[in-house]
Amino acid sequence: MQCNAHERAHALFLRVLTWAPDNAISHFNAALTYTFTGNVDAAEAQFDACLERMPTYWRAYGLRSRVRRQTADSNHIEALHALLAAHPDDVDAQIHVHGALGKEYEDLGDYANAFEHMRLGKTAARQQVAYQPEQDSAMVDALIKAFPTVSTGSGYGSDEPIFVVGMPRSGTTLVERILSSHPDVYSAGELMNFGVQLERLAPEGVQARLGPALIEQSHRLDWERLGLRYVDSTRPQTALKPRFIDKLPHNFLYLGLIAKALPKAKIICLRRHPLDTCLSNFREMFMENSSFHGYSFDLLDIGRFYIQFDRMMAHWNAVLPGRILEVNYETLVAEQEPTTRRLLAHCELEWNDACLSFQHNTAAVATASTAQVREPLHAKAVGRWEKYRPWLGPLEQLLHQAGIDTRPVLS
Structure with missing residues (x-):
């Protein structure tokens, strides 16, 4: 497992x-x-x-x-x-x-x-989670400071990886199932491999965990070695097909490092209505000891984490122009074939009709969306937040104060 x-x-x-x-x-x-x-x-x-x-x-x-x-x-x-x-x-x-x-x-x-x-x-x-929102804010600050620009000429040249990132519960599993229905694409699941290899290559004297100390010293990393070790660490499963998907949503924090270590890797980021995204994280029962989901046990903590996600993606899009394909969940649901064609074109994959029938994909899926992705595409989850609107006022106010648009998606 x-x-x-x-x-x-x-x-x-x-x-x-x-x-x-x-x-x-x-x-x-x-x-x-x-x-x-x-x-x-x-x-x-x-x-x-x-x-x-x-x-x-x-x-x-x-x-x-x-x-x-x-x-x-x-x-x-x-x-x-x-x-x-x-x-x-x-x-x-x-x-x-x-x-x-x-x-x-x-x-x-x-x-x-x-x-x-x-x-x-x-x-x-x-009560059992020692989550501190300011740590995520400090990490995003450090990443923005350490990567004012991103040059991508010194990494490992594999074109196999496709990174699908975004806030958890934003549609990343849906995109993974669409792409992995293509005969040339293998779904490797939510891999922690990139972060692990980064920590293993941390410069001497630097704490081996993603945080301000390691980020500030990231210029000392051997980018080609990091990319090579990441790809090698996914073997043998990912060698079975020409391309593979790494669908760890929180890799959105690493995109500058991924771009330098793997200059030919494809990157896709899912976006979903902010209130639907935050509510869906609140609805989900993540494990209390999860290293990724400490923010998810309080609605306003979720909002604060969303704000940091939004800040981080604004920066990566600015310093990596054209490198990241942002896919809107609501657009994918409303315009399945055109959006699927955009996804395949971004990944430099030829069109395949199977990608429109992802619900027939028989491969196992181990995420909170395991039931939904076996159904044809539907809009049942679009705008769910409006059913909970009476209880979302403080969250909506928090997001508004950060300049995040929470208006309903027009049908």
Whole structure:
């Protein structure tokens, strides 16, 4: 699973279940890989089996609620409320059961209850997360200062990588599925390889993590070596096709470094309505110990992170003119074929009709969008924020103060 070989992982988890049929964690892992490979009914059955054996395996409740749309005739709301009442002092229960209730109430169209349970779950999680928004602001400041211009003549000349970046929950998985439906493109998943190789090549005496200290000394890096080591680190999977996709959304922070290390790599950045983007991050139950999603447990923290994302992309677009293709999620939904043609042209790929039928792509997908990307393109998620407008006032004000346009997208 850690290597994104989800089909192989799935077969192994099913073998484990033949030896340990009463092991709750094995049922949970099988549920995950059923989800990743698109078998929703089997995934729900395995989550149920996990919870029958271990009713306090809290994470399974939220994930079970997400594998399908809940209905008035088939939901878990009553049982979830009973669990909350039975475990009022268990923080993990509060995080995941409130999150599950938020999803199920939203499916039933009860947005007031949905938002309140999302808020309660996120508030419980925020107490366990040591997120400091000023650290992200300092990092963006350092990157802007260190890269007033970006020259791209000294890196590794591979044209294999395609980086798909953006805010999480902005459509990056959709674009990945479209591109990986092309016969010449392999989807490598959300790779942390570039950041890892950067840290391994940190100059002597510089802390090996992305932060102001390393950024300030980035001029000392061997860009060709960094690019080569990144590509080599993705082997052998990425050698099977001419091109491969690295879909780690947070690589938007690294784009100046990526451009120098891999001057022929293609870069695509997804943009989505700011309030839809922020709300979607708020709706999602990211892990509290995630190194990438510490901002996601408070609506205003999400807004602050979005502001830094917007600042960062404005800078990269200024210093890398023409290098980054920005794709608007709403435009992609409304104009599928023209936008798909733009994507393929930017990646220097020939047209292939399969890219319009990405929902038939059978490859596993391990993101929060795993269910949606197996459906034909639709506009159901466009403008979702308007259903939650009564509770988004402080977020909207924060974004306005930063000069970010939150007006509704015109249909």
